[in-house]
Each structure stands twice: as C-alpha cells, then as structure tokens.
Amino acid sequence: MDFDAIISNLPLYLKGLWVTLQLVIMALAAGFVLAVPVALAAASRNLLVAIIPKAFIYFFRGTPLLVQMFMIYHGFAQFDALRESFLWLVFREAYWCALIAFSLNTAAYTAEILRGAIEQTSFGEVEAAKACGMSKPTIYRRIVLPSSFRRALPAYGNEVIFMLHGSALAGVITIVDLFGAAKIVNSRHFVPFESFITAGVFYLCVTFFLVWLFKRLEHHWNAYLRPRETIAVPTIAATAAD
Amino acid sequence: MLDLHGYFPFILKGMGLTVAVALLSLLIAIFLGMLGALAKLSSSRTANLIASVYTTLIRGVPDLVLMTIIFFGGQILVNNISDYFGGGYIDVSPFVAGTITIGFIFGAYMAETFRGGIMAVSRGEIEAGYAYGMTAKQVFLRITLPAMVRHALPGFGNNWLVLAKATALVSVIGLHDMVYNATVAGGATREPFTFFFVVALLFLVITGVSDVGLRWADRRFSVGVRRD
Known part of the structure; x- marks a missing residue:
C-alpha cells in the first residue's frame, strides 16, 4: 500500500467531495419539491389524475439510474431540434445532465415514500379536521402533509443515503466528483486499491454523518412515537435512546 | 415505432448476460447473506463483529466504488498471490469480478433481511422442534429455514429488484451487458436515446x-397463514 499519491492529491479529493455534496443536495432539494405534487396526485382516488404520476414513479423506480443518466447525457444529442435550441446549453454539460437525472430519480423514489405515508393518514385526523371546518387545502397543509412527512422520515433517510451512493455515477460521465477524483488519481499514479479505497472512506464518513443526522431528526420530529419514558421504572430501551 | 436498424438481437444478447450476472450474483448473495445472518445471530462475539463490519462497510460505500475496488484491486491481489507461488499472470475477467462484487454487496443486504426473517420465526415452533429431540441442525433445516422464508420474502424481493438494476454497473468495468451493447449500437446508428430507452x-x-414470480412465491409460502 502506497498512500503518498493519495496525500499529495488530497485537495483533488476534497474538491470531488464538494462536487458530490453539491450534486446530492441540489438533486435532493429539486427532487423533494417535485415529489410532493407527484405524491399527492399519485395518492388520488381519481385514476385519471393518478395514472401519469404513477407511470413516472414506475418508470424511474424500475430502471437503473445509470440508464436514466445515459438517456439524458448521451441520448438527448439524438434530437436535432434540441441541439439547435438554447436548451442545448444545459444538456451538453455532463454536470447538468447528471443533476437532472438524479433529481428525477430521487423525485420518483421520494414520491413513492410520500404516497405511502399520505395513504396511511388515519381517517380520524382528517375527520377531525373536517369537523373543525377546515377546507381541503387547509387539511392537506395542516394535517395530512405534516404527519405524512413525519411518517416518511425513516424511509426518506434511506433514500438520501441511496442518492449519495448513486451520485458516484456522475464520475462515469467525466464529472470530477469523489469517484471521478479517484479515477483521476488512479490513472495518474496507477494505485487502484488506494485511490478507490480513499473515495470509499470519504463516502463512508458522509454516510455515517447522514445516519447520525437522521437519527437526530427522527428523535426530534417523531418524538411522539418514541416509547414512553416512565420516571419510576426507567427501561433499558429508554436509556439507550438518549 | 422503434426502428432498431437490426440491432435488437444484439441488445437481447446483452440482456442474456445481464440476467446471467444477476442470477449468479443472487446465488452468491443468498449464500453470503445466510452466513452473515447466522454470524449476526450467533453467540460468538468474533462472528458478530465480522458480520457487523461486513454489513456496515458494504452498506456505507457506493456499489460502483466497491466494484472498482474489487475489479482493479482484486486483479492486483490475485496476481500478487500468483507471483508469490511462482505462477504466471492471471487475468480476472470482468464477468467474474462483476458477479462476485454484486453478490458480495447484496450479501450484506440479504444478511439483514434473513436476520429479520429468522428472528420472526415463533419461539414455540423452534422449542417444539427441540422437544421432538431434533438436533440444532435439524431444527434449523426443518423448522427455522422453511418458516423464515415467508418473513424474509418481501425484503428479499426488494433486494432482488435493486440487485437486478445494479447489474447495469458492470458495463462500467467493460462487461458487454445490455447497457454496454446499447452504448455501442447507439453510437453506430447515432440514435443513442432509442437504444437506452429500449x-x-x-x-x-x-x-x-x-x-x-415474487407474488406467486408470497402466496405459496403463506398458505398456512390466515388472511383477512
């Protein structure tokens, strides 16, 4: 094992880490914004409203992210009308293509998680809101969505980690993210073990941070779902949760 | 509708390879997953530790990074061992590397699924087995294993679907699967979108x-369960 090349290339790895984080955060933000309306429409009982969002979710969850990214990055060049329009400024850049593919992919997964959570909303909560005289949009804004987000939190945490791992694919289409940085170090110094393991360690650290973060978030937002702590008999589970 | 310029058999050939990689790595994953689950549930602390390190590391690192580590690194490792014993240069084929890597990765996910399944088997059934005088091995093979399938099946199905999609990554290490073949055909015909869409x-x-298939298996293994 020879880690000299790694140490001298540490700034490259850090730059790659920054690109990875950028891609993941922006894709998650865009994906979430897209996922909420898609999930609401997919949870609709009206088949005409639900069919298109459901097809979107089915397609993006059923096919590999790599193929989705290739369809946008390599595939869109096929359409002359697109090449000649101003949109080509976006689609000729690997960075934007990856970001669009990641956003659509995570939007589909997030929408499916949210759809499940929305459909699980207990009738009692909605009925109580109706009895209080709330309008439909108000019920969604105050009751259905907040409680769905809480229920969706554990599954969403997994999705965030999957997105982080999926973002390594950006390195395949010339983007210098963490994986791309490892590829460059490997080709310059021919140290495959060391270069990719270093990238792996970075990914592992980010993953651990995300696991910790979502534990904190769940602790806060899902506090009402935690097992009750009794003062008289502190249970082992309650102490471990602290 | 979709004019593939006669490349469809070429894509289907790639699909055959994709399915082969997926099924072979599934076998490896089931084997490793079972080992991992038993290690996690065993009373040996060393076995617990090894299994925990395995599942945590694998689930914390992207599959693409693991694949390159095993593909490039494995190549060097195999040849170092070969050199040590005075052997010649051994070429690790992308097929072997890809299959082993995917099997190795999903073994970690399977381990968690199987562990949950085994833990869900009711204590009474296992005790009944011992009461009949079965050995631990017999109890495992005759009672725990068949009974855990039902509990593990939903998780197993999810893992399989993710695994099947993960096989697309083998095109990155140069295996001629359907994604790779689509890249070739798309380049030759200048219609990449059509081929990736197919x-x-x-x-x-x-x-x-x-x-x-999974729905059939779910019905088959839940025959003895009452449903509403």
Whole structure:
C-alpha cells in the first residue's frame, strides 16, 4: 500500500467531495419539491389524475439510474431540434445532465415514500379536521402533509443515503466528483486499491454523518412515537435512546 | 415505432448476460447473506463483529466504488498471490469480478433481511422442534429455514429488484451487458436515446416478470397463514 499519491492529491479529493455534496443536495432539494405534487396526485382516488404520476414513479423506480443518466447525457444529442435550441446549453454539460437525472430519480423514489405515508393518514385526523371546518387545502397543509412527512422520515433517510451512493455515477460521465477524483488519481499514479479505497472512506464518513443526522431528526420530529419514558421504572430501551 | 436498424438481437444478447450476472450474483448473495445472518445471530462475539463490519462497510460505500475496488484491486491481489507461488499472470475477467462484487454487496443486504426473517420465526415452533429431540441442525433445516422464508420474502424481493438494476454497473468495468451493447449500437446508428430507452423498457420487463414470480412465491409460502 502506497498512500503518498493519495496525500499529495488530497485537495483533488476534497474538491470531488464538494462536487458530490453539491450534486446530492441540489438533486435532493429539486427532487423533494417535485415529489410532493407527484405524491399527492399519485395518492388520488381519481385514476385519471393518478395514472401519469404513477407511470413516472414506475418508470424511474424500475430502471437503473445509470440508464436514466445515459438517456439524458448521451441520448438527448439524438434530437436535432434540441441541439439547435438554447436548451442545448444545459444538456451538453455532463454536470447538468447528471443533476437532472438524479433529481428525477430521487423525485420518483421520494414520491413513492410520500404516497405511502399520505395513504396511511388515519381517517380520524382528517375527520377531525373536517369537523373543525377546515377546507381541503387547509387539511392537506395542516394535517395530512405534516404527519405524512413525519411518517416518511425513516424511509426518506434511506433514500438520501441511496442518492449519495448513486451520485458516484456522475464520475462515469467525466464529472470530477469523489469517484471521478479517484479515477483521476488512479490513472495518474496507477494505485487502484488506494485511490478507490480513499473515495470509499470519504463516502463512508458522509454516510455515517447522514445516519447520525437522521437519527437526530427522527428523535426530534417523531418524538411522539418514541416509547414512553416512565420516571419510576426507567427501561433499558429508554436509556439507550438518549 | 422503434426502428432498431437490426440491432435488437444484439441488445437481447446483452440482456442474456445481464440476467446471467444477476442470477449468479443472487446465488452468491443468498449464500453470503445466510452466513452473515447466522454470524449476526450467533453467540460468538468474533462472528458478530465480522458480520457487523461486513454489513456496515458494504452498506456505507457506493456499489460502483466497491466494484472498482474489487475489479482493479482484486486483479492486483490475485496476481500478487500468483507471483508469490511462482505462477504466471492471471487475468480476472470482468464477468467474474462483476458477479462476485454484486453478490458480495447484496450479501450484506440479504444478511439483514434473513436476520429479520429468522428472528420472526415463533419461539414455540423452534422449542417444539427441540422437544421432538431434533438436533440444532435439524431444527434449523426443518423448522427455522422453511418458516423464515415467508418473513424474509418481501425484503428479499426488494433486494432482488435493486440487485437486478445494479447489474447495469458492470458495463462500467467493460462487461458487454445490455447497457454496454446499447452504448455501442447507439453510437453506430447515432440514435443513442432509442437504444437506452429500449434497455430501460427491457429492465421494466425484468422487474415486471420478477414481480409476478415474487407474488406467486408470497402466496405459496403463506398458505398456512390466515388472511383477512
């Protein structure tokens, strides 16, 4: 094992880490914004409203992210009308293509998680809101969505980690993210073990941070779902949760 | 509708390889997953530790990074061992590297699924087995294993669907699967979108067929369970 090349290339790895984080955060933000309306429409009982969002979710969850990214990055060049329009400024850049593919992919997964959570909303909560005289949009804004987000939190945490791992694919289409940085170090110094393991360690650290973060978030937002702590008999589970 | 310029058999050939990689790595994953689950549930602390390190590391690092580590690194490792014993240069084929890597990765996910399944088997059934005088091995093979399948099946199905999609990554290490073949055909015909779209549809075929199979298995293994 020879880690000299790694140490001298540490700034490259850090730059790659920054690109990875950028891609993941922006894709998650865009994906979430897209996922909420898609999930609401997919949870609709009206088949005409639900069919298109459901097809979107089915397609993006059923096919590999790599193929989705290739369809946008390599595939869109096929359409002359697109090449000649101003949109080509976006689609000729690997960075934007990856970001669009990641956003659509995570939007589909997030929408499916949210759809499940929305459909699980207990009738009692909605009925109580109706009895209080709330309008439909108000019920969604105050009751259905907040409680769905809480229920969706554990599954969403997994999705965030999957997105982080999926973002390594950006390195395949010339983007210098963490994986791309490892590829460059490997080709310059021919140290495959060391270069990719270093990238792996970075990914592992980010993953651990995300696991910790979502534990904190769940602790806060899902506090009402935690097992009750009794003062008289502190249970082992309650102490471990602290 | 979709004019493939006679490249469809070429894509289907790639699909055959994709399915082969997926099924072979599934076998490896089931084997490693079972070992991992038993290690996690065993009373040996060393076994617990090894299994925990395995599942944590694998689930914390992207599959693409693991694949390159095993593909490039494994190549060097194998040749170092070969050198040590005075052997010649051994070429690790991308097929072997890809299959082993995917099996190794999903073994970690399977381990968690199987562990949950084994833990869900009711204590009474296992005790009844011992009461009949079965050995621990017999109890495992005759009672725990058949009974855990039902509990592990939903998680197993999810893992399989993710695994099938993960096989697309083997095109990155140069294996001629359907994604790789689509890249070639798309380049030759200057219609890459068409070919990647066809590949996406073929993946939907794989997941669709799997869905039907998994639903059948779920019914088959839940025969003895009362449903509302």
